[in-house]
Amino acid sequence: MTTSLEQPVQDDTDAAVLAVATRAREASRALATATRATKDDALRALADALVAATDRILAANATDLERGRANGMSPGLLDRLALTPERVHAIAEALRELAVLPDPVGEVVRGSTLPNGLRLRQLRVPMGVVGMIYEARPNVTVDAAGLALKSGNAVVLRGGSAAAASNEVIVDVLAQALVGRGLPGELVQSVDAWGRDGAVALMRARGLVDVLVPRGGADLIATVVREATVPVIETGVGNCHLYVDATADRADALAILLNAKTQRVGVCNAVETLLVHRDAADDFLPSALAALAAAGVTVHGDEATLRRAPLGTPTVPATDEDWGTEYLSLDLAVRVVDDLDAAIAHVRRWSTGHTEAIVTQDLRASERFVAEVDAAAVIVNASTRFTDGGQLGLGAEIGISTQKLHARGPMGLAELTTTKWVVHGDGHVRP
């Protein structure tokens, strides 16, 4: 597809990245009409190839880890970067699990025969070329390649430079395995070799990249939104709230709070602010704050919260900055609110539109919260941690969309497709 909007080729990097994207587009055509059997066979071949190349992958990963340690990378990031034989096995297993999921391509989304006899079908078809920009997590390289392949798309990857050696080997292994199955190796390519300029060129490859998915922190996503001229799906920033209503079952509320805050802290669906109805504050907050303290959580509370904190619990006064922060750590902002309206107003002011939860036994309160809170997921009497493709039974996910266009919430295979109207007539002309 051509457009009048293509960027002028500014330099060698742009030209090189556009050449990669052009090869991806050519390769995607072979895949667009491939049968499910062909794609599933290829997924299993990719899994086998990764396991067979474990030693080579781990050697490359060791050089990434060494450079990361030398650069003072945090233990958390090093852990995300690190591969082991078990992790390579798990990554390959995820590809095999994709092979058993239904193929979204070819699904008839809508269809009808019009009064004039025209036959309409709206078919699900691949996007074409999916761009993916992410941080140093080699497993995302494989996940993205697998999801793209199953949904009939070519993928152009830009992983974090900290994982460059690992990703280079992984992409090579995947491409060779595709060729071994008679598919173009250009279905999986990386632009890591061109660094940050290459990433920007990818964001501007209009007419060649059909959708770009940034997966990472707020800074990465902000950069992509600012620079990109290709269509983008934003993922992931989750300033999630849990509201404990006056009528909440106190035991449920405590279990949900601890799960949502501490089950895993560095994730977008962890809770970052607790709101408590003032009628629940006296009997819920002291025990909740003690339990949070026991779990190692530092509370950033408003005055009404801090007043109810048991002696010795770690607390600091909350500021507006706390209400707006996605901690991704053992920190929690806590505020006492006058009523449901105040809780909804707080959520509306500070939500990033990811996941918002209420604990209540009041039907009207639950219905108002569901109707009036604007988020990808609104949860009643359960943990925010359920906003996840696997947990919601949707299969593998490529990210969690926090925008309203195209995909909202966990994005799986169907969200990597678009549709095509197919119209059959018998010489029909428009009157």
Place this chain on the structure above:
Amino acid sequence: MTTSLEQPVQDDTDAAVLAVATRAREASRALATATRATKDDALRALADALVAATDRILAANATDLERGRANGMSPGLLDRLALTPERVHAIAEALRELAVLPDPVGEVVRGSTLPNGLRLRQLRVPMGVVGMIYEARPNVTVDAAGLALKSGNAVVLRGGSAAAASNEVIVDVLAQALVGRGLPGELVQSVDAWGRDGAVALMRARGLVDVLVPRGGADLIATVVREATVPVIETGVGNCHLYVDATADRADALAILLNAKTQRVGVCNAVETLLVHRDAADDFLPSALAALAAAGVTVHGDEATLRRAPLGTPTVPATDEDWGTEYLSLDLAVRVVDDLDAAIAHVRRWSTGHTEAIVTQDLRASERFVAEVDAAAVIVNASTRFTDGGQLGLGAEIGISTQKLHARGPMGLAELTTTKWVVHGDGHVRP
């Protein structure tokens, strides 16, 4: 919803437009939970108010027309700008027709109960605030307001400056009618008062505008794509092709060609290039070229086409520029191709992804064309002019999307909504 990506307020225009968008967002909350009856009553009230204000609207339109004539506006653009009592009536009638369409809001798109007992529903909900940037067509002001209202959204409009007086009165009439039905007048607002800077501010109102729909020529759309940081749905550029295969029914092919080229020339679903299989060239092209000439069409042909043109038909040699041009006029590019592969290759090279058609009696050719051509609509044995919300039975449309994200092809009410996952548990936590 807040984000860390909001643009700094650069000047008074930005501040004013952000204030408009903020009021729109507040107003949209009242509408998000409104019943269908409330919205349909309001649509009928808007229609009544427009008809009642006909004199005032026509007076404002007369000043726009006068300025347009003084500025040398073309007859075609003046015709699009001009209102008459009959046109005001037709515009109002379109609002009444919206009132009888089903409400997309509240539809349960998917739902299930998970093995752990969590109850899931994916509900269709309004976007929130829809931005619309378009050229000088006052009817689009009303269409956009009506579609936004029915789908539960507030709308912020930026019409062409050439229609500023007409739009100002129309927006005032609509807003007052909303207030008369107990709804916020801020559901329909314009930023025309702030000119081009206001339009740019609207494109950058992140967190306030949920989707921006540009509707107009390639230049307008290119500007929006370059400047916008809010999510955009591109509409409308249609370099549409008609391929006449070797086995085509010649009479069908001729009728479809004339309809697709001449039934209305200034529209995005008109055909701009005819491709003819070489085996059909000798018996199809001479009569087709004569019929095109009789209809006033100038043919821009390749050598094989020009050779077959009857004496006296208006023809010029085609260049690559012709293959890439959306004429929107009584011009047609014509090329003879060796076979189906060459036809598909030409379409792939030059298509804008709008509508592509084949005329054939060969089942395999039709199936390959449908599978291998990448466009919003692929049409077999019928006119390209059918790619239209009304013609396809989808109801009113706000534009025709040529992008792959969110909406592809005619966009109606459902395309102005997003979804929300609603999850009910009984104290569920993630294991």
